[in-house]
Amino acid sequence: MILPVSFYSRPTLKVLEDLIGKVLVMKSEEGLTSGVIVEAEAYSGEDDPASYAFVGKTKRSEIMYGPPGRAFVHFTYGMHHMLNLVTEKEEFPAAILVRALEPREGISLMKKRRKTEELYNLCSGPAKICQAFGIDRSLHGVRLFSLRSPLFIKEGERREKRERGQKEERRKKGREELIWTSRIGIGEGKQRLWRAYLKGSPFISAE
C-alpha cells in the first residue's frame, strides 16, 4: 500500500518515527529499486537551526512550505543529491531527510550505479541512496503518494501481510528478521534536531 498524503501531513516527529521500516521505491528506465528505510532525520519549523527554513522562506526552502508528501531533492557539495520528504500542513516548513536504507529490490542495478559490489556500501548514507536509486533534481517536487509517480513510499512487507491477516510464514533468521524486530530509536543530535533509526541495523550511515 502506498502511503497516502495524510501520512505526511502530520507532526514531523511523528512522521519520522513512523517512516522507519517503510519501503522507498523508485521506478526508472533502467529498472526498479527499493529499500527499507532504517535511518531518517527531521527538520521542523523556522526555529530549527539545522533547517533551511531557519532563515525563512527562500528559493531553497520554499518547497518545505508547500504541500506535504512531495520529494525535496537537494544538491550539495558540488556532487551529492539528497532526498527529503516534505511534511506538515502547507505553510509550515518541515521535511525529513532519508539517511539510510536496507537494499531490497534492484540490488544489481544499485551495485552498477554505485560502482561497488558491497551491499553495505550501497545505501548507507543520504547521497549514496540517491546514487543507488538514480534520484536527482528532476524528481524535485514529485508526489510521493501517487501510483503514477516514479518515486513513492509504501508500507513494509511484514505489515502488509499482517494487515491482510496472512500467516507470517517467514520466520527465518537473519537480516530480514532483524529489521522487523529491532527497536526504533529516536534521539536529539547537536545540530540535527531529530533522527530516528533502527537499532541494531548495520545499514545506518556513519555519523
Added chain:
DNA sequence: TAAGGGATATGCT
C-alpha cells in the same frame, strides 16, 4: 584527514 566543486544566501561595493 582533506579534497572535491555546485547551488544558495548574504553582505559588500
Added chain:
DNA sequence: GCATATCCCTTAT
C-alpha cells in the same frame, strides 16, 4: 554584480 561562506557527504589518501 561579485566575493565569500556554508552546506543534510563521499572517496581516496
